[in-house]
Amino acid sequence: MNLFQNAKFFTTVNHLKDLPDTPAEIAFVGRSNAGKSSAINTLTNHVRLAYVSKTPGRTQHINFFELENGNFMVDLPGYGYAQVPEAIRAHWVKLLGDYLQQRRQLIGLILIMDSRHPLKALDIQMLDFFHITGRPVHILLSKADKLSKNDQIKTLAAVKNHSNPTPSVKKSAFNCSPA
Numbered sequence: 001m002n003l004f005q006n007a008k009f010f011t012t013v014n015h016l017k018d019l020p021d022t023p024a025e026i027a028f029v030g031r032s033n034a035g036k037s038s039a040i041n042t043l044t045n046h047v048r049l050a051y052v053s054k055t056p057g058r059t060q061h062i063n064f065f066e067l068e069n070g071n072f073m074v075d076l077p078g079y080g081y082a083q084v085p086e087a088i089r090a091h092w093v094k095l096l097g098d099y100l101q102q103r104r105q106l107i108g109l110i111l112i113m114d115s116r117h118p119l120k121a122l123d124i125q126m127l128d129f130f131h132i133t134g135r136p137v138h139i140l141l142s143k144a145d146k147l148s149k150n151d152q153i154k155t156l157a158a159v160k161n162h163s164n165p166t167p168s169v170k171k172s173a174f175n176c177s178p179a
């Protein structure tokens, strides 16, 4: 049975003190508009479990989705989106940083990157930042449908060859196009 199929929305959190008590969770991170929420919907085979938008900055809180086995997927706000008031942006950055650094139940990350713009400075910072925790990261290249087959292969190879040192980083190309 597909573990993700019967995932359910559990809660949304805007302050670390409100984080739910979970056994284990994996979080989806990446730049704003990279396709984090879409990836969750594709994995769970839902159209609107996580909210998706053409406009960057859609996911503004930490959203928890419970899997059938009692573990959780976590949809995080994106980084690198400049068009929000500074006070809100600063709150997101702190919320995200504190969550990634302090969350004991966080057993790994899915880092989503738009396959047309992989490995931006903030993505590399994220990899370096999370590497310190020693936990695994899976890089998912989204919007693969926007590239030719040849460019998909080249991009995946370039990302695989990226010098970031951790063997715990796995990489794959992925298409979560609603079409």
Ligand SMILES: Nc1nc2c(ncn2[C@@H]2O[C@H](COP(=O)(O)OP(=O)(O)OP(=O)(O)O)[C@@H](O)[C@H]2O)c(=O)[nH]1
Pocket (backbone or CB within 6 Å): 030, 031, 032, 033, 034, 035, 036, 037, 038, 039, 051, 052, 053, 054, 055, 056, 057, 058, 059, 060, 076, 077, 078, 079, 142, 143, 144, 145, 146, 174, 175, 176, 177, 178
């Ligand atoms: N063509 C195509 N479009 C995609 C794909 N994945 C996501 N999108 C589109 O990209 C836009 C952003 O998707 P979201 O899933 O909302 O991105 P996000 O990373 O959650 O964005 P924030 O919550 O704002 O950080 C939407 O218009 C999606 O339909 C994909 O694989 N292919």
Ligand SMILES: [Mg+2]
Pocket (backbone or CB within 6 Å): 036, 037, 038, 051, 052, 058, 059, 075, 076
């Ligand atoms: Mg989102």
